Amino acid sequence: MRCPLKKPIAAAVLALAMPLALAQSPAPLKDDIKTRLDGMYPWLDTVYKDLHAHPEIAFQEVRTAGKLAGEMRKLGFEVTEKVGKTGIVAVYKNGAGPTVLVRTELDGLPMEEKTGLPYASRAKAVSDGRESFVTHSCGHDIHMASWLGAARTLVELKSQWKGTLVFIGQPAEETVSGAKAMLDDGLFKRFPKPDYAFALHSWPLAYGTVGYNAGAVSSNSDALEIVFKGRGGHGSAPDKSLDPITIAARFVVDVQTIVSREKDPKEFGVVTIGAIQGGTVGNIIPDSVQVRGTIRSYSPAVRAKLLDGVRRVAFASAAMAGAPAPDVQLISGGAAIVNSEALVTKLEPVFKDAFGDAKAQRMPAMTASEDFSQYVNQGVPGMFFFTGVYDPKMIEEAAREGGKPIAFNHSPFYAPVPEPSIKTGAQAMSLAVLSVMKR
Template sequence: MPWFAKPAMGLALAAAALPHAAHAAHAAPLDPAAARGAIDAQLDKIYPALDALYKDIHQHPEVGFQETRTAALLAARMRQIGFTVTEHVGQTGVVAVYRNGDGPVVLVRTELDGLPLEEKTGLPYASHYQQTIDGKLTPTDHACGHDSHMAWWVGTAQTLLAMKDKWHGTLVFIGQPAEEKVGGAKAMLADGLFARFPKPDYAFAAHVTPDVAGHVVIKQGAVSSAADAVVVTFHGLGAHGSMPDKGIDPIVMGAHFVDDVQTVISRQKDPQKFGVITVGAFNAGYAPNIIPDTAVLKLTLRSYDADVRQLLLDGVGTTARAVATMARASAPDVEHTEGTASVINDPALSAKLAGVLKTALGDSRVALVPVAMPGGTASEDYSEFVNAGVSQSVFFGVGGSDPAMLARLKAEGKPVPVNHSPFFAPQPEPAIRAGVETLVLAVLGVAGN
């Protein structure tokens, strides 16, 4: 699922010194402008190969836990660069490790999966790939932008090794499966990720957005919302549609629930805190003259902080049970099928790296969004890695949209294609270059010597 960064140009940037305790003794001030020059010189050499990799991945999107070709491609590339690579971590995940002396352990993550969606961009390298999903051959598309992420992930690794005299420590590059299912990070952790491999002191990830290509947004505090999927099954008593008194109608229970559960938002949640409950599916019955036995409702819950998240989960269960009691029905099944917490950027490290990036890339390309402003409402299971014990983390937004296209669409009053749209088509070169610049500078900002 995507993280969507709202453009925030012109916001003030602040800097904060946060040397890693084990690294502070030999840390020296980073020269961001000189580092940017070295990064861009390396990018000039390797970009054609990154572009070819990007287009290959773009044309072969694989959905969650089916990313076998993608994972093998990235694993082979990282071995070629010089990393020690382990495959099949959390089913299809990849972990690449490179040790460069004493210093912090720095994690850099990319996602591997695409979406079950038909691409409609009309690009010459558009995806016509298909995979079998739930027994059906289905078109797939990297409509979230993970193809850009994989290309800049490889480019970041290659650039850091070309500049390994400028930093010390251990790199842990993670290729995570099934981000769209909100399950890949948990699968890797359950497979012993931080027991089998060095546990990071710092973690970084970046997501391409519909913002201006090359523009970088750093949000302090909450970046994305927590996401929870809940399935509520109401158990009624089937009967003829002409004799409702002889049954218990689960459709009526479901209808009451759809309406009543919104009072958790309007009457229980603090109105100054973000929270959403959406019923996205309501499945019951198959004939007009039959009262069915069951009604199944599928919900998504979104929130930022842990207290609101728990309030929503509790509220869904309490409301469902109250509705069933009112109908004299048996207790409903309330199943929390999946969930992930909000991605939270470390405010001080965000400010420090915003200062580094601003110095290197220029004022017009970097914006720091303060804690007080809301984050995105979509969700990301990158939070699972951070909450598993990473000391400090920053998740970046990197723009990928052609500015001329944005201006034209604005003038025409038309919406901009966003992540998960079949028309979403970031500009490869400026997005990939900006992703490499951002992530390399972030690593240098915490591990530079």
């Protein structure tokens, strides 16, 4: 997960009001759903551990997609593979009614797992000519198992709802490019366009917990790639050269004043420089230096201010040294996800009834980014929510002073507790879908 969106307009809220008001709460089904998930869990556990042990990176998820496609066909879904290169679309029609999209991600991360689990990944992949280990350290394996559990539950309960399910397995979420690839490949043209869209994400909360919020739940994500140009020479004679390293260093420091001195301190915004590359040895001044980083924000106004500021500071840093203008690339990534207030209002009492007031809570927006917003930006009311994955005792220990910190998403030690995590995800997703489709 990364790893520009407009707020829902009034017309969209009004359009939601009638069908949401008519839908009855699926709360009476909560015990039935739990019982069904208990019965199918051995299957889900087997699939989960297989997916965990065999992760694949962005746009290489061939085995993963095939695994999910096979399972969905067994459930009676009509499955289309290779949508957006390696994505899958599974459609289940059950009479006239709303169309609901449920998304899971397929890809893992290019890093080595260090959990020590008996089913830990030792998979490797080649990307950009480099081989690396691959692991599901963002929890996409948990998401896929929950997705399958919700799909099977809804099929078993098809007498309780009507409409069309569109379950999608999206590639390349970690590179914030898979949703766009599926849309560009005709996701909403070749298949029924959804009236609602749902997705979940595992989070380092106590298992059994469901977190959500109305409005923004993730950040805008933009990348910066800047090449500062100089004139190479001997390290002992900097006056005969034009040092791009000092120009880059000035930029790295000065760009932070955009956040600390130009942005409203009450608004979220981050500019992080994550990579500086230039030079070969210590006594040679290089011709150029590349600086790369990430820009995060929630609001369009802050995003615009940060992007403008990065460009302005880059050119000013070069100008102060009398250097050529730098090459500045500001690359748009994932837009902030903005949840439908109507959907959150509808689902909140359902989640609280199923999981309890203490475990179904609103939570602040995450500073990470996600491309689920691509679907919402097509005019589809959506809700993105979070599910906990850790033993509550671990959470309590981490909260104590001097306590052992818990591993966050993208940590090589990220190790969700499978059974309660998957069951919570599948139950929450089933309830969400039933809330807008129930007869």
